Amino acid sequence: MDRCIRTRFAPSPTGYMHIGNLRTALYEYLIAKSQGGKFILRIEDTDQGRLVEGATDVIYKTLEMTGLKHDEGPDIGGEYGPYVQSERMGMYMDYAKELVEKGEAYYCFCTKERLESLKESNAEGAAFAKYDRHCLGLSAEEVQAKLDAGEPFVIRQKMPDSGTTAFHDVVYGDITVENAELDDQILMKADGFPTYNFANVVDDHLMNITHVVRGSEYLSSTPKYNLLYQAFGWEAPVYVHLPAVMRDAHHKLSKRHGDKSFEDLVNEGYLVEAIVNYIALLGWSPSDNTEIFSLKELEETFDIAGLSKSPSIFDIKKLTWMNGEYMKAMDFEKFFALAEPKLAAALEGTGIDLRKIAALLQKRLETWNDIPAMVGFFKELPEYGTELYTHKKMKTNDEIALTSLEAAVPVLEGLADWNETAIHDTLIALAKKMEIKNGQLLWPVRTALSGEPTSPGGAIELADILGKEETLRRIQKGIAMLKG
């Protein structure tokens, strides 16, 4: 079979990119690209009530940021357009009528009230109500008469009376259901619009989609889809149902419940590449143990066989770790360029060399938003207590700290060239002369300079960055505190 693989991403414009949807898009893209196929974007905007201003732009922007470049879509065209569902509305009725003529569908004039009461009467023991096929028995004349009279109608798919329907799913395997379980679902609504399920089948067929990739919540309705393809005499696509991305063991990830969207993660300082890499591994794993993948590498190694059946919980901790990995692996210039805005904002007016701080940060940073808290002390020495001077492992206490700081002042004052090497040599020499451990001198200095229990860099690095004047000022402050 060398039909070119075509997958489609068919999001509703909701105004944000849900992580689960993004993962679906990623897999759709990878399934196509790993086989040299095409990835199509189709906007499903038929839910007029939910239209959000600028929502389609979010979709375009996300695909562009993540590198999931589509081959056809509303913005770039293609030979199977239009790619916006609301622009395809004229065509579905004809397809529905074709099915009616074939005896695979029928008109239904039942009122909503009648359907409601049907449900209630069926609800006795179970909350399940199938349409009772009240209108299936209508003769052609009766139907025509009602149509002529302008009665509102829907068109329903006629399910087989007996037997079973089976289909194959790439990840879940063969699934068979009793046709008796299937409801005569509505294809065309009374307002003349198609239902989602119907539009999907028609669109996917017309757009020549070969692999339908979607969430596992569609598993139950897939038999109906298959029957629809059969009714038309169309070839059904390959189905790839994906397990959900969960917030915890019981709930799917959901924006409504406060879970983060793609944009939220980006705003919180996560790298797009890391997000893509992480979600690729939520429900899929390669044949080896590799975890760090660029999109390009994913395209090369992605194998549909690595998809898993069970839901996976989104773990922000692992994403955070992975984000740190990407930051560490980044070329320094790129890292600096990306970190600079936050650094500049946090250290405004200090005249501090941001590049030096960035260099210290690269190995320690996990997300961009951690920057302010990590570098704040450079701008202003925080209030701190002298207990920070006591560090068991460094073998320091207030007394030693005071001695060390007082000894450090004159040697540092005497330094003509203020640079890391000079500061290092001087302080190490001082410790040796005082016959104390390096830590007993350096820990107090580091503490005096940062006022923090931990800092991105030690005494020498901090002194270099802060400059001679500020370094001495902070040490004096420490001395004063230790004396007081």
Next chain:
RNA sequence: GGCCCGUUGGUCAAGAGGUUAAGACGCGGCCCUCUCACGGCUGAAACAAGGGUUCGAUUCCCUUACGGGUCACCA
């Protein structure tokens, strides 16, 4: 409730009848070291339960339990 699907450490997950049941995150310890981090080493931690089948089941079958999905003129 009917139907469908799922269940390997806290999390992501390999494994497809015979393994000391990988690896990663997180957590603990050690080393490195001017703190933290990085890096290196290391530890604790799992086959939901019960029946089969088999010489042998995490792996195959059945049942149970638990969880999820679905049963709209919503997508």
